[in-house]
Amino acid sequence: MIKYFVPKSLKEATEILSQNDCYILAGGTDLMVQKHRSASLLPTFEKDVLFTNEIKELDYIKVDKEGVHVGSVTKYEKMLKSAQIPDIFRKTIEQIASPGIRNMATMAGNIGNASPAGDTLVPLNVFDAYLVLSSTRGERKVLVSDYIIGVRKTIREKDEIIKEIVIPNLDLEFDYEKVGSRKAESISKVSFLGAYKLEGNIIKDFRVAFGSVSIKVVRDKEVEKKYIGLTKEEFINRKEEIVSDYSKLISPITDHRSTKEYRQKVACNLLSRFIDNIK
Amino acid sequence: MIPKYLTSVKKVDNEEKMAGLALFTDDIQVEGAYFAVTLRSEKAHAKILDIKVPTLPKDYYFISAKDIPGENVCNIIVDDWPVFADKETNYIGESIGLVVGPDKEKCLDLLNEFEVTYEELEPVFEMKDSYVHKEFTKGNVDLFKSSAKVFSESFETGYQEQAYLEPQGMLVYFDKDDGRLTVKASMQCPFYIHKAIMRVLNWPEEKIKVIQPAVGGAFGGKEHYPSLMGAQLATAINKIHHPIKMIFDRKEDVPFTTKRHPSKTDISAYLDDKNNLIGLKIHVNIDGGAYIGCSMVVLSRALIAATNTYTFENVEIIGDAYHTNKVPSAAFRGFGSPQSIFAMELFINHLADYLGVDRFVFKNKYHVKTGDVTSTSGIFRDEIVLDKIIEKAKKMSDFDRKFKEYSKPNSNRGIGISTFLHGCGFTGSGESTIINAQLKIKKDKNDIVTFYTSQVDFGQGNRTTLKRIVVDTLGIPEDHVIYDAPDTSKTLSTGPTAASRTIIIVGGLAAKAAQHLKDIWVSGKEQEIVEPYVGPSYIKWDEDKMQGDAYPGYAWGANVVEVSFDPVTYQVKVEHTWSVYDVGHAIDERIVIGQADGGLAQALGWSYLEKEEAVDGRFMQKKFSDYIVPTSMDLPEMETALIDNPFKYGAFGAKGAGELTFVGGAPAFALAFEQAIKKPVHKIPLTPELIMELVKDED
Ligand SMILES: Cc1cc2nc3c(=O)[nH]c(=O)nc-3n(C[C@H](O)[C@H](O)[C@H](O)COP(=O)(O)OP(=O)(O)OC[C@H]3O[C@@H](n4cnc5c(N)ncnc54)[C@H](O)[C@@H]3O)c2cc1C
Numbered sequence: 013m014i015k016y017f018v019p020k021s022l023k024e025a026t027e028i029l030s031q032n033d034c035y036i037l038a039g040g041t042d043l044m045v046q047k048h049r050s051a052s053l054l055p056t057f058e059k060d061v062l063f064t065n066e067i068k069e070l071d072y073i074k075v076d077k078e079g080v081h082v083g084s085v086t087k088y089e090k091m092l093k094s095a096q097i098p099d100i101f102r103k104t105i106e107q108i109a110s111p112g113i114r115n116m117a118t119m120a121g122n123i124g125n126a127s128p129a130g131d132t133l134v135p136l137n138v139f140d141a142y143l144v145l146s147s148t149r150g151e152r153k154v155l156v157s158d159y160i161i162g163v164r165k166t167i168r169e170k171d172e173i174i175k176e177i178v179i180p181n182l183d184l185e186f187d188y189e190k191v192g193s194r195k196a197e198s199i200s201k202v203s204f205l206g207a208y209k210l211e212g213n214i215i216k217d218f219r220v221a222f223g224s225v226s227i228k229v230v231r232d233k234e235v236e237k238k239y240i241g242l243t244k245e246e247f248i249n250r251k252e253e254i255v256s257d258y259s260k261l262i263s264p265i266t267d268h269r270s271t272k273e274y275r276q277k278v279a280c281n282l283l284s285r286f287i288d289n290i291k
Numbered sequence: 292m293i294p295k296y297l298t299s300v301k302k303v304d305n306e307e308k309m310a311g312l313a314l315f316t317d318d319i320q321v322e323g324a325y326f327a328v329t330l331r332s333e334k335a336h337a338k339i340l341d342i343k344v345p346t347l348p349k350d351y352y353f354i355s356a357k358d359i360p361g362e363n364v365c366n367i368i369v370d371d372w373p374v375f376a377d378k379e380t381n382y383i384g385e386s387i388g389l390v391v392g393p394d395k396e397k398c399l400d401l402l403n404e405f406e407v408t409y410e411e412l413e414p415v416f417e418m419k420d421s422y423v424h425k426e427f428t429k430g431n432v433d434l435f436k437s438s439a440k441v442f443s444e445s446f447e448t449g450y451q452e453q454a455y456l457e458p459q460g461m462l463v464y465f466d467k468d469d470g471r472l473t474v475k476a477s478m479q480c481p482f483y484i485h486k487a488i489m490r491v492l493n494w495p496e497e498k499i500k501v502i503q504p505a506v507g508g509a510f511g512g513k514e515h516y517p518s519l520m521g522a523q524l525a526t527a528i529n530k531i532h533h534p535i536k537m538i539f540d541r542k543e544d545v546p547f548t549t550k551r552h553p554s555k556t557d558i559s560a561y562l563d564d565k566n567n568l569i570g571l572k573i574h575v576n577i578d579g580g581a582y583i584g585c586s587m588v589v590l591s592r593a594l595i596a597a598t599n600t601y602t603f604e605n606v607e608i609i610g611d612a613y614h615t616n617k618v619p620s621a622a623f624r625g626f627g628s629p630q631s632i633f634a635m636e637l638f639i640n641h642l643a644d645y646l647g648v649d650r651f652v653f654k655n656k657y658h659v660k661t662g663d664v665t666s667t668s669g670i671f672r673d674e675i676v677l678d679k680i681i682e683k684a685k686k687m688s689d690f691d692r693k694f695k696e697y698s699k700p701n702s703n704r705g706i707g708i709s710t711f712l713h714g715c716g717f718t719g720s721g722e723s724t725i726i727n728a729q730l731k732i733k734k735d736k737n738d739i740v741t742f743y744t745s746q747v748d749f750g751q752g753n754r755t756t757l758k759r760i761v762v763d764t765l766g767i768p769e770d771h772v773i774y775d776a777p778d779t780s781k782t783l784s785t786g787p788t789a790a791s792r793t794i795i796i797v798g799g800l801a802a803k804a805a806q807h808l809k810d811i812w813v814s815g816k817e818q819e820i821v822e823p824y825v826g827p828s829y830i831k832w833d834e835d836k837m838q839g840d841a842y843p844g845y846a847w848g849a850n851v852v853e854v855s856f857d858p859v860t861y862q863v864k865v866e867h868t869w870s871v872y873d874v875g876h877a878i879d880e881r882i883v884i885g886q887a888d889g890g891l892a893q894a895l896g897w898s899y900l901e902k903e904e905a906v907d908g909r910f911m912q913k914k915f916s917d918y919i920v921p922t923s924m925d926l927p928e929m930e931t932a933l934i935d936n937p938f939k940y941g942a943f944g945a946k947g948a949g950e951l952t953f954v955g956g957a958p959a960f961a962l963a964f965e966q967a968i969k970k971p972v973h974k975i976p977l978t979p980e981l982i983m984e985l986v987k988d989e990d
Contacts, residue, residue: 051458052395052538191862
């Protein structure tokens with residue numbers, strides 16, 4: 013028999029997880045779709061299910077010197093309405109699904125789902141955001157980029173639950189573009205986030221991430237390092253080299269949504285435009 | 292009857308729909324109903340050698356061709372579509388049989404245990420085997436031989452899914468009271484289903500009844516396919532004598548039910564040495580899929596519409612519908628004309644460019660005028676106000692200024708205008724020879740009037756408008772008129788809900804019947820009238836030769852679409868649309884505007900978002916997360932104006948509005964887009980992936 017748990021506290025949840033191998037279900041906007049079978053039939057879960065929705069203590073947005081802490085049951089719509097959430101995250105979330113879905117869905121779910129097309133994963137990577145995983149054994153912090161190791165694959169231990177996501181403070185100029193197949197309710201074909209900081213004429217920080225062009229978000233700190241410290245002019249002059257570096261890093265596929273040629277070209281175009289727009 | 296005003300009333304189904312009270316097929320509960328799920332072919336073309344049926348538990352059944360008492364054929368205009376694939380299968384997803392039983396889950400599990408052995412045959416996916424060929428000419432096409440130059444182009448359009456909100460579904464049971472086999476389904480044409488069942492069971496008419504519940508959209512997709520489901524479920528209930536429900540999942544509905552015909556249209560303009568146009572040759576090719584079904588009629592309409600709003604002295608029109616091993620293509624809003632009109636609208640602009648003359652002056656020279664001879668040598672009789680329509684559309688959109696401005700290099704913006712027409716009602720003499728609608732209206736002792744049609748309101752509002760026609764004609768209070776959804780045991784056939792015929796034909800019939808009742812009205816007495824359809828006497832049509840007057844009347848329109856283009860992502864944004872329509876007299880303006888916005892939205896979707904790709908006969912896009920219909924966020928502000936031009940034979944002067952609003956969207960979009968990228972377009976949907984290729988071969 014499949015069991016369903018609706019814990020009311022984090023402690024209760026971790027205790028359940030220490031005893032039972034569960035699906036963790038937050039908004040269910042990924043999980044229910046994956047388990048959908050046929051009209052008028054309920055989805056089937058082959059393991060126990062733990063619902064996080066009633067863990068009210070994890071429904072929060074808090075700010076401290078580490079950054080913004082987003083509790084794992086916090087809905088997107090709440091994030092959208094909160095001035096504490098960095099603008100670039102709100103800009104990303106605004107383009108996810110539609111209000112109905114955003115009233116259910118969570119960022120923890122976006123991370124837990126570990127899809128190459130998860131939209132928040134792109135800014136989370138650029139910010140070096142991390143998770144706090146909780147279990148009866150204690151807590152550990154993991155970078156979002158380390159947590160996800162493949163398509164639908166994470167390093168979560170069976171007894172762990174994402175308690176919160178921490179978005180460190182980051183004061184950069186951003187350029188985000190989601191390229192979907194339409195303006196709403198659309199899965200990204202390519203997404204792009206470029207960020208930089210100019211001090212005087214020097215590129216003090218430079219970060220780039222792409223979504224939907226590889227099994228994981230593509231970000232490469234080695235490549236970024238190569239260009240940090242250049243003057244603006246040097247940086248802009250090396251546009252072709254930068255684009256070529258990233259072009260080699262991404263490996264998109266052709267599927268029923270788009271082609272690898274399109275994804276590759278648009279990713280490069282977005283990066284070029286980002287560089288062109290540096291002022 | 293003199294037209295009143297363009298007033299709008301509350302739709303009769305507003306409240307039940309808003310409150311969620313309307314019962315759609317799947318909402319209707321019949322105690323103990325079994326479920327049916329479909330065993331589908333995995334091969335595009337193969338012999339079926341053996342079907343290994345798993346051991347079925349008690350109360351579970353497998354229904355296949357063997358169980359059909361009558362003929363294994365579902366007539367959709369012609370007799371080529373089998374109810375169940377028997378010895379051979381012709382497309383992936385074709386029904387081989389049904390698994391029926393009390394628990395849907397169990398039925399689905401059993402489905403996985405079937406083993407079908409095939410012997411694969413060579414499938415055909417390209418348009419090369421024509422199964423319907425038509426051709427006709429107007430004027431003297433021998434003159435083409437003397438031409439000095441020929442300008443030729445080829446245009447392609449893709450599949451389109453109807454994307455109704457409510458998927459296909461059907462419920463069958465025996466009515467306890469009258470014993471009839473009763474069908475409730477999401478459908479357009481109750482009598483089509485009724486007939487399909489008679490054929491498959493060898494039953495007389497009186498043993499069956501088809502009743503329409505609330506229907507959530509159709510767009511042509513529920514014109515024919517429900518007949519197939521009806522024949523299948525009738526076979527099943529005849530064997531097991533138990534109520535059965537079959538509801539398709541979206542992932543079953545999208546890839547396995549009928550679609551809009553993909554097309555390829557070749558047009559050649561023959562010119563003399565002074566660049567005068569001698570005439571045109573137009574060859575329309577449509578992909579009909581595995582069975583002909585209604586493809587021959589779709590082809591007819593495509594051909595008749597091929598010269599669009601232009602009169603050419605000499606034309607040669609050729610059409611082919613092709614057999615391919617793919618899901619049969621069938622009815623969809625516009626019924627072939629959007630494909631050929633798309634080609635013609637682009638071609639005539641390109642031709643003007645080729646000749647180096649002003650597009651608008653050139654088109655104007657050929658615009659249809661009242662009294663002109665149609666391409667099928669009929670006559671455009673009604674008053675044509677095309678020039679007013681164009682003028683108004685241009686003025687509303689500030690067209691001339693924008694057209695000039697956006698033609699500058701790197702504008703990344705464009706504006707396009709299309710003109711178009713739609714013949715209302717069945718093609719040719721179909722209304723009087725095939726359909727022969729008869730409408731019954733009766734009055735009881737309390738002077739309460741009831742009238743009956745077989746017209747389905749699937750959201751487009753005809754329950755409201757038809758009722759209004761009768762109420763207004765009789766001049767009695769609205770609640771003295773009863774007009775229920777069709778039930779084939781109560782109504783005579785007033786024909787299918789298709790071909791933009793409901794208001795022009797059935798509305799006209801309802802008005803006439805009501806007037807006759809009014810003429811003989813005796814208060815307190817039971818009275819009944821059966822009003823037969825009598826077409827305008829001028830309609831003479833030869834379907835074999837494709838000669839004569841093709842339609843009783845035409846509705847007209849112009850669409851203006853403005854787009855912007857992002858050269859970084861190759862995405863297009865529709866910025867604004869303006870439309871002007873002549874639908875005769877709009878009985879209810881709001882309902883017409885609803886059709887206008889919806890029709891254009893659907894056409895825009897077809898133009899740049901909705902891609903359905905068949906790879907080796909298998910559709911790739913199966914759900915709304917990958918088959919991309921426009922959302923409200925994708926749609927711009929849409930401005931629509933109506934030009935009042937009452938039509939003599941329509942109810943209260945009305946012509947058709949349902950399909951007209953679809954046909955001009957794609958060419959207007961494509962013309963706007965061409966201006967934005969400064970390159971000609973020959974193919975839709977213009978997805979960003981295709982646009983990338985278009986733009987690329989420049990650099
Ligand atoms: C119509 C529609 C449109 C969509 N559009 C977009 C879009 O534009 N962009 C996009 O990125 N996504 C989109 N999605 C996908 C989905 O909405 C998002 O991924 C969302 O963030 C998932 O959140 P959830 O709370 O619903 O996750 P759930 O479905 O509840 O869970 C998803 C995964 O995360 C795990 N999980 C959830 N909470 C925790 C936790 N606390 N600890 C550990 N693991 C956890 C679950 O076990 C599961 O594996 C769309 C979905 C739909 C149905």
